[in-house]
Amino acid sequence: MYRFTRVIRLRDVEAFETWHNSILISYVIIEDKRRRLNQEEQRLLPYRLMTKKELKKLPNVLYVYIFTQQPLKEKQNNKIIGFIDALLHEVYLTATIIKRITDEKKFSDLPISMKRNDYQKILKMFGSEYKFPNEKNSIYLSQD
Secondary structure (H helix, E strand, O other), X not given: OEEEEEEEEOOOEEEEEEEEOOEEXXXXXXXXXXXXXXXXXXOOOOHHHOOHHHHHOOOEEEEEEEEEOOOOOHHHHHHHHXXXXXXXXXXXXXXXXXXXXEOHHHHHHOOOOOOHHHHHHHHHHOOOOOOOOOXXXXXXXXXX
């Protein structure tokens, strides 16, 4: 049984925990860059196969970060990708880039009750420059 729990929902970032048979198998963070693809991103498949005209039709890019303790089994991977696809299905004309990190030690070192700072560390591991807002009035579904 798979369960996806949204733990943070902000304007530019959402974070989910992925559970399989009551075991946490991944953290999925979606970051809305609110910009077009840059030159480096345009070199990634499938974007390098697109014409300049097609690329101009993509006004935004989303990054999906998948952090796991162990390499995912094919079925686990398919469930996570299926969840992401279903979630982003309604997002119109947006480029999506998926990055993965598997690190047993860093995953195990995370606290059981994740806080905003813990998600900030995960984003930093992926090279994201996103900074969580300091305002207490931000919309959080998690307890912070």
